[in-house]
Amino acid sequence: MRRVSKITTACLATAALAFTATACGASSTDTAETDSEKLKIGMAYDVGGRGDNSFNDSAARGLDKAKADLGAETKELTAKHGETPADREARLSSLAEGGYNPVIAVGFAYKDTIDEIAPKYPKVSFGLVDSVADAKNVDSIVFTEEQGSYLAGVAAALKSKDGKIGFIGGVDLPLIKKFAAGFEQGVMDTDPKASVKIQYLTTGTDLSGFGSPDKGKAAAQGMLDKGIDVIYTAAGGSGAGAIQAVAAEKGTWAIGVDSDQAKDPALSKYAASIMTSVVKNVDTGVYELAKSVKDKKPLTGTHTYSLAEDGVSLTTTGDHLKDIQSKLDEVKKKIVDGEIKVKTTT
Incomplete structure (x- = not known):
């Protein structure tokens, strides 16, 4: 503050230099404000x-x-x-x-x-x-991860050939169990005769399940070997491995998570096998x-x-949901209206 006061005094010292000095003082202040407010x-x-x-x-x-x-x-x-x-x-x-x-x-x-x-x-x-x-x-x-996952469960049940469906979670934490709960409920509400195999890659404090594509791939392959034809993976980076396994098995579907994984450059070659992704709009x-x-607020x-605010949603890349979109829209409305209460625990 003292430095600014001295500059101001100098600016007022002579009328001849008033404009120039004041401009210099203002410029210095403006620059400081710009830097601090960036x-x-x-x-x-x-x-x-x-x-x-x-x-x-x-x-x-x-x-x-x-x-x-x-x-x-x-x-x-x-x-x-x-x-x-x-x-x-x-x-x-x-x-x-x-x-x-x-x-x-x-x-x-x-x-x-x-x-x-x-x-x-x-x-x-x-x-x-x-x-x-x-x-x-x-x-x-x-x-509301469970709401987006419920819709994915509906889609899985409608697309599965024989109702054998799988869920792979990164770690058995309450957050990931929300994904599993909503998904399983969506499947069973749509097809009571279906079955949902739930598997977690790691447990407790071992968070490596979120970053191990090899574990995701192995888990998905194990499910595919048992005749499961739709697999939803909520496991961060491990999901890439699961998608790769599904893509190698003709007639099966992968469901991605968090981002539109069919559009991801690293996964785009598997896009034909990615039915949809449950997007959380973290962005x-x-x-x-x-x-x-x-x-400043x-x-x-x-x-x-929430689902009502499009905080969670299903992607439509590839038009794989086109034949069931009307059903999904109907279910979404029921969730938003409160007619369907989605579980957060299995």
Whole structure:
């Protein structure tokens, strides 16, 4: 403040230099304001990071949109297999201390870390995807995964030749069990004679099930060998392996998750076998938080992106759902209207 006052005094010293000096002073101030107000977004991905063809990539699309539309500067960091809470804490702290605001943590594994870190940086807005934080300066971005999965179950039941259907989850966590519960209910409500085989790649604190395509492929192959002809995989990067296995078996269908996996460059060669994908629009949540910070009205609390808001949906790439779309639309309306209550546990 003292430096600015001296510049102002100098500007007023002589009438002859008033315009020039004042312009110099204004320019300096404007530049400082521009630098301080520039939107800087820090993104902490879950295991797999950008390029996982699934959950993290959906978040990355929101970041890219914020960069393009809002002129944001961004920094991206990614979790690793087997890391400790201290590793997650260091990642989020480095972003907050680096002047990034908001700082967005992608994945429920960051929940405890956000609760620990956010209160230490009260002027920073944090985003937490897929879990609900206790701290006040956090926007908890969650989805009704079970509703999108119910629709996928309806589609699976209508497309399966003999009602043998499979679900592969990355890890047997409550979040992934929401996918399984909605999917199984959708199948059984549509075809009570059908069966749904549910399998998880890892259990407990072993999160490698979200980033092991080989495990996804092996699990899917085991199901295919038993005559299962539709497999829905909610397992992050592991889903790519499951899709590969299904694509090699004529007359079977894969259902993707989180991103439109038929459009993903790494999976596009399998597009003919991907019936649909259950999309969670993480990009919408990421972008809306970024814009709210840009507008100086940061979002806080819990924001649930539901089927009614297109927070979750089924993709239509390849027109594989064309023959059953009217039925899916009918079921969607019943869910939105509350006529169908979708379970969150099996």
